[in-house]
Amino acid sequence: MPDRSTTRRSFFGLSAGAAFLCTIGGQEVRLDDPDAARKADVLAAQVERPPGAAPQDALTFPTPEPQPGGRKREYWIQARTRGWDVAPTGRDDWHGRPIPGKRNFRALVYQLMKPGFAAPNGPPLMPGPTLYAEVGDTLVVHFRNAATTLGQALTLHPHGVRYTPDYDGVYLGEHTRVGGFIAPGEEFTYTWEATPDSVGVWPYHDHGPNHTLNTFRGAFGAIVIRERGAKPPDVEQVLFLHQLLPPVTELPRAFQAINGRTAAGNTPTIQSRVGQDVALHVIGMDNNFHDFHIHGHRWKDAAGAFVDTPTVGPNETITARFVEDNPGRWLYHCHVFSHQDAGMAGWYMASP
Amino acid sequence: MRIRTAAVAALAAGLLIPAGALAQAPSYPEPANPGKVVPKPKGKGKTRTVCKKGCKFKTIQSAVNRSKAGDTVKVKRGTYREAVKITGPKKSYLKLVGTPKSPGRVVLEGADKKTNGVLVNGADEVTVRGIKAQNYTSNGFFFVNVVGYTAQNLIAAKTGVYGIYAFNSKGGTMRDSEAYYNNDAGFYIGQTPAQVKPIRSIVDNIDSWGNPLGWSGTNMRYVTITNSRFYNNAAGLIPNALDSEKFPPAEDNIIRGNEIFWNNFDFHKGAPFKIATEGTSALAPVGTGILLLAGRRNIVEDNEIYGNWGIGVALVQGILLEKNPQAVDLVGNEVRNNRFGLDGTDLNGRELAYSGNGSGNCFGGNTGVSVTIPADGSTLAPCPFTGANTPNDGALGEMLSLAGEASVAAWKRHPHVAKAGFEPLELYTP
Numbered sequence: 001m002p003d004r005s006t007t008r009r010s011f012f013g014l015s016a017g018a019a020f021l022c023t024i025g026g027q028e029v030r031l032d033d034p035d036a037a038r039k040a041d042v043l044a045a046q047v048e049r050p051p052g053a054a055p056q057d058a059l060t061f062p063t064p065e066p067q068p069g070g071r072k073r074e075y076w077i078q079a080r081t082r083g084w085d086v087a088p089t090g091r092d093d094w095h096g097r098p099i100p101g102k103r104n105f106r107a108l109v110y111q112l113m114k115p116g117f118a119a120p121n122g123p124p125l126m127p128g129p130t131l132y133a134e135v136g137d138t139l140v141v142h143f144r145n146a147a148t149t150l151g152q153a154l155t156l157h158p159h160g161v162r163y164t165p166d167y168d169g170v171y172l173g174e175h176t177r178v179g180g181f182i183a184p185g186e187e188f189t190y191t192w193e194a195t196p197d198s199v200g201v202w203p204y205h206d207h208g209p210n211h212t213l214n215t216f217r218g219a220f221g222a223i224v225i226r227e228r229g230a231k232p233p234d235v236e237q238v239l240f241l242h243q244l245l246p247p248v249t250e251l252p253r254a255f256q257a258i259n260g261r262t263a264a265g266n267t268p269t270i271q272s273r274v275g276q277d278v279a280l281h282v283i284g285m286d287n288n289f290h291d292f293h294i295h296g297h298r299w300k301d302a303a304g305a306f307v308d309t310p311t312v313g314p315n316e317t318i319t320a321r322f323v324e325d326n327p328g329r330w331l332y333h334c335h336v337f338s339h340q341d342a343g344m345a346g347w348y349m350a351s352p
Numbered sequence: 353m354r355i356r357t358a359a360v361a362a363l364a365a366g367l368l369i370p371a372g373a374l375a376q377a378p379s380y381p382e383p384a385n386p387g388k389v390v391p392k393p394k395g396k397g398k399t400r401t402v403c404k405k406g407c408k409f410k411t412i413q414s415a416v417n418r419s420k421a422g423d424t425v426k427v428k429r430g431t432y433r434e435a436v437k438i439t440g441p442k443k444s445y446l447k448l449v450g451t452p453k454s455p456g457r458v459v460l461e462g463a464d465k466k467t468n469g470v471l472v473n474g475a476d477e478v479t480v481r482g483i484k485a486q487n488y489t490s491n492g493f494f495f496v497n498v499v500g501y502t503a504q505n506l507i508a509a510k511t512g513v514y515g516i517y518a519f520n521s522k523g524g525t526m527r528d529s530e531a532y533y534n535n536d537a538g539f540y541i542g543q544t545p546a547q548v549k550p551i552r553s554i555v556d557n558i559d560s561w562g563n564p565l566g567w568s569g570t571n572m573r574y575v576t577i578t579n580s581r582f583y584n585n586a587a588g589l590i591p592n593a594l595d596s597e598k599f600p601p602a603e604d605n606i607i608r609g610n611e612i613f614w615n616n617f618d619f620h621k622g623a624p625f626k627i628a629t630e631g632t633s634a635l636a637p638v639g640t641g642i643l644l645l646a647g648r649r650n651i652v653e654d655n656e657i658y659g660n661w662g663i664g665v666a667l668v669q670g671i672l673l674e675k676n677p678q679a680v681d682l683v684g685n686e687v688r689n690n691r692f693g694l695d696g697t698d699l700n701g702r703e704l705a706y707s708g709n710g711s712g713n714c715f716g717g718n719t720g721v722s723v724t725i726p727a728d729g730s731t732l733a734p735c736p737f738t739g740a741n742t743p744n745d746g747a748l749g750e751m752l753s754l755a756g757e758a759s760v761a762a763w764k765r766h767p768h769v770a771k772a773g774f775e776p777l778e779l780y781t782p
Contacts, residue, residue, distance in 0.1 A: 071736055115651055116576030116606025117552060144552065178548055185500070185523060186549040187574070 022212035029213075036247040037213060044152035044210035050174050053181035061166045061178065063191045069228070070136030070194075075129065076113040078146040079154045079206070079219060081106055082124050086244060086255045086262045087343075093265030094331065094345055105249035107260065108147060108206070108217035110156070117144055117187075126260030127240050128221030131204070133161075133194040134228045141190045148184040153208045155182055159315060160202030160223055161192035170207040181208065198225040201238070201281040201317045216248045218260055220285050222317075233279035233321065235272045241312065241334050241344060242286040255343055256334070262343030264331070269347040272324045280320040280332070284312045290339065294332040294348055297322055309335050327352045384497045386522050386545065390444040390476050393422030397445075403428035412436045412448070412460075421445050427483065429457035435466040435488070443475040452482035452505040455529075462488030462511070469508070473497055481505045491517045492531065495524060499551065504528050510625055514540045515563070520598075523551030523574075530559040535625045536633045537568035538585070543597040544573035550604070552576060561585060562777060564619055564633035566612075570594050575605045581612075584777035586619055587636040588612040588660065593646035593670040593679050594632070600679040601646035601670055607655065612641040613698070614659045614768060614776045620757040622780045632672075637662050637759040639701060646670030648683040655690045657700060659776075661763035663725070664692050664700040668751050669709035682710035688735055692720035694769060701764035706731045707748040711740045723764070725750050 022029050024043040029036050066072055084107035087099045110128025112121045122129060133139050143156045157169035167190045171180045182188045205211070206219035222238040244255040244262075258267040272278050282292040293309040299322040301307045310318045333345035400415040401407050402425060409415040413436050415425045424447040438446055448470065450458030460469040460483060469485025469492045472478045477500040484507035485492035492508025495501045495518040506529040508515030515531025515538045518524050522545060531538030538560030541553055555577040560566035566582035569575065569591035582588035589612065593601030616639045619627060628634045637643065639662025644650055646669055657664040665687050670680040692703040703721040706713065708731035716735030724732060726747040733741055754762055768776050 114608065115653065116578070116608055117554070118556075118576050118578035118606060118608045182549060185551050187552055188549045 022210070024210055034247070037250060040210055040213045041150065041152065044208075044213075047153065047171075047209040049153070049181055049183065050172075050176035052174070053176040053178055062164060064138055064193045066138045067136035070134070070138065072140045073131070073133045073137050074115075074140045074142070075131055076115055076117055076121070076142045076144075077110050077129060077156065078113050078117060078144040079108060079110055079156075080124055080146045081108050081150055083107070084109075084126065084218065084260060086257060086260065087266045088261070089265045091265055092263035092343065093347070094263065099263060101253060102251050103255070105244070105251055106217075108150065108214050108219045110219060110221050113144075117146075126218040126220075127238060128204075128219070130221060130238055131223045132226075133223075134226050134230070135194050135196050135199060136228055137194045139190075139192045139194065139223070141192070142187060143182060143190060144187045145182045145184050151184060152210055153181045153183050154206050154214065154219070155180055155208040155211075156190060156204055157207035158190070158192055158202065158204045158223055160200055160225060161198050162195045163190070163192045167191055171209045171211070194225045199227055200225060201283070201319060203240075203283050203285065203315050203317065205285070205315075213248060216242070216245070216286065222281060222283060224281070234276035235270065235278045236281070237268060237270050237279075238281045238283065239268065239292075239332075239346075240283050240285045241290040241292070241339075242284070243288065256339045258344055258346055264346050267343075267346035269349060270332070272348070272350045274324050274327050274350065274352055276324045278320075278322055278324050281317055282312050282320065283317045284314045287314065288336070288339075289313045290334040290336055290344070292318060292320065292332070293335040294320060295330040296326045296328060297330070324350050326350060384474065384520070386476075386497050386499050386520060390421065390441045392445055392477070393420075395422070397422035397424060399424040399426055401426045401428065402432075404430040416443070416446070416448070419443065419446055423447070424449060427458045431459040431461050433461045433463060433466075435462065435468055436460070436470045438470065438472045438475050438478055440474050441476065443478065445477045446475060447479040448481070448483070449479070450482035455482050455505050455507045456484045458483045460485040460488075462486065464489060464512075468492070468494045469511075470494070471496070472501060476500050478502075479504070483507075484509070486510050488512060491515070492534070493517065495519070495521055497521065498524070500524055507531070508538070509533050511535060512626065514538075514568070515560070516540075517542075518553070519543055520545070522547060524553045525556075526558060527554070527556040528558070532560070532562040533624045534563045535628060536563070536631070537565035538563040539566070540568040540570075541572045541575050542568070542570040543599055544571065544575070546573060546599060546603070550574040554578075555580065562617060564617075564628070564636055565590055566615065568592070568632065569602050569605065570632075571597050571600045571602055572605060573599075573603045577605070577607045578609045580610045582610065582641075583612070583614045583774065584617050585615045586617050586633070586638040587640040588615040588642055590632070590636060590640075590643045590645060591647055591650060592632065592643070593673055593676070595673055595675040600673060600676045601648060602644075602650060603648045604650070605647075606651045606653070607642065608651070609654045611656045612660070613657070614774075615639065615641055616659075616661050616763070617777050618757060618760055618779060624780065624782070635756045637666075637754045638757055639663070639759050639763050641665055641700065643668070644682065644685055646673065646679060646682060647685055650685045652685075652687045653689050656694065657690055657692050657703075658694040658698040659700065659766070659768050661701040661765050662754060662759045663705045664703045665690065666705040666725075666751060667713060668707045668748065671752070682713050682741075684712040686713070686735055687715045687718065689717040690719075692718060696720065698769040699764075699766040701762075701766075704729075704732060705747065705751055707751060708742045708744040709748070712738055713741050
């Protein structure tokens with residue numbers, strides 16, 4: 001039985017100012033309620049299928065094809081729940097100390113599957129599988145809501161790529177289109193275009209009736225769109241900066257996380273060698289503004305200025321791209337002090 | 353092209369009474385639209401136990417009749433001479449459970465008189481586990497007009513049509529089950545309504561052998577068949593398109609990671625079931641691993657395909673369709689990364705055959721391919737491929753000449769490699 005008062009205090013101590021978590025079915029779910037997640041789930045399960053999202057057998061809508069020379073990049077992705085340990089090593093390797101207390105919760109994640117959902121094609125992780133395409137391609141994402149125990153509609157909503165309203169993957173109440181309400185057990189195939197203005201790295205996430213809670217639970221991933229024929233970096237890593245808060249996890253304390261893990265040794269340890277082209281894509285995925293700092297390195301931002309601690313907001317992406325020239329063990333972290341010291345940090349290991 | 357014309361005419365004549373018509377004989381329920389799924393009942397429900405002596409319920413049907421949605425009927429070992437019907441939404445989420453670890457201990461016996469071992473009609477998400485059904489005039493286990501079902505740890509043998517069968521339904525699971533010596537197909541999912549947000553059917557770890565067809569899939573959709581074995585049938589799997597059922601052709605199915613071998617059972621020469629002389633089972637080219645007979649966006653990948661003396665994987669347009677010309681052409685089917693011939697130790701007669709009909713059909717990453725129709729492999733466009741394929745009348749004519757038992761004369765026989773626990777079945781001997 002968690003200490004409810006501690007839960008509330010822990011949360012407000014780390015997230016001042018937020019008045020409510022989300023709005024579901026026309027009702028607010030308040031964060032000062034320790035049962036916020038459960039209540040949100042109950043409300044989400046009661047959300048009825050909007051008329052525009054009905055599974056009409058004869059419904060048709062335009063689906064884009066790849067541009068000449070482009071191809072279909074096909075992914076099979078299911079949403080599912082799983083037990084999630086925020087610190088599998090049980091230690092903070094930076095500060096050399098154990099991480100006490102409970103740290104397992106029920107996460108909602110996207111999992112890459114083999115065609116036809118015949119079998120997993122990778123573990124169910126936070127973030128979900130990274131989707132790759134080049135300009136002129138279409139991303140064809142077969143999405144399945146396999147989180148049947150959650151009992152609520154889910155979606156897959158992309159940033160950055162081009163899509164029609166049907167493939168938006170957003171719940172909009174009675175204005176919801178076909179891809180905005182995928183009930184448990186159902187599949188839907190999203191088709192998105194990689195246009196010239198899609199080049200970059202973008203997030204995707206749940207945008208169903210309970211999107212805020214479900215995104216905070218781990219239902220997010222990244223999309224990488226490159227110019228046609230562009231050489232990929234030698235080292236490429238997506239890093240989501242986010243908090244795992246008690247109202248979401250029902251754990252007694254908040255965790256500052258990168259890719260669902262807290263503290264160096266649990267967060268991704270990135271390996272590179274001198275001379276390699278390194279790209280670190282950093283995306284904010286909570287209610288906070290973060291920044292990203294990696295010791296010993298600088299790079300140019302989009303405006304051409306050299307930076308080493310750019311700001312990254314919710315669902316915003318910054319890319320730190322540089323040629324490795326400074327071998328050593330380096331720390332990377334969010335430089336909001338209350339985040340970095342509490343676990344939003346990891347190792348970057350550059351070998352000679 | 354006299355041969356081709358004659359062959360098509362013969363096939364069409366044979367299909368005047370197709371398998372689908374058998375499936376809709378008068379004793380069958382009329383198809384209805386499988387509608388919205390009934391919400392799962394709260395709580396565990398009641399459990400009723402059936403046994404031959406000492407139980408309140410002596411028949412499965414009497415226990416089913418007393419059950420409400422979400423209840424469980426447990427059946428103790430024994431032979432039950434009845435045809436169980438689970439009908440209507442008030443029986444949704446019912447669980448009918450025999451002995452899952454040893455399905456042969458609970459036997460439903462049809463004695464060649466009763467129609468279906470278990471018929472689930474209009475009751476969604478019913479689970480049937482741990483039962484053997486045999487000697488029914490139609491099917492062993494039959495799910496129709498439902499949204500979701502689970503068929504697990506079942507055995508279906510010596511039925512008049514199909515072993516385990518789902519028709520006009522959305523979604524469902526068949527797993528860990530076996531079907532043999534059925535008159536038509538061991539397993540069958542057919543007439544799946546097209547859905548924008550489909551509920552997928554998963555078929556995992558099944559064994560189908562000794563049937564004319566290991567798997568029949570007339571107008572089936574959104575089915576994933578994986579981790580299963582199809583062997584010693586006349587033909588392993590035939591996703592197909594027929595006018596006799598709604599919604600042709602077969603679409604969006606995936607046959608992945610299966611073992612498809614030794615499908616050379618010439619049941620025409622003798623079988624422990626009534627031998628059909630017409631319909632798809634009679635026309636199935638004996639010696640075939642997989643035949644896509646029309647279809648769109650079906651994927652055949654990562655399968656082990658060996659020892660089928662006709663053709664390993666064949667694709668031909670909907671030659672049996674007359675009323676649905678829009679469904680004739682093959683579109684967007686992919687045959688990729690399959691392994692043929694078991695590293696050269698157990699060869700197929702031919703590995704790949706394709707008439708070149710349609711568009712967007714492709715072949716890529718397959719290993720062990722040496723003999724094809726056409727011989728020069730000119731129809732086998734590499735993946736990825738968009739645009740029109742290249743029709744080849746010669747290839748089509750050769751494939752049509754292999755229909756039914758006629759294919760046996762054109763077999764390319766090769767020795768089989770020994771396989772522990774399996775014996776090749778070419779001719780049945782009682």
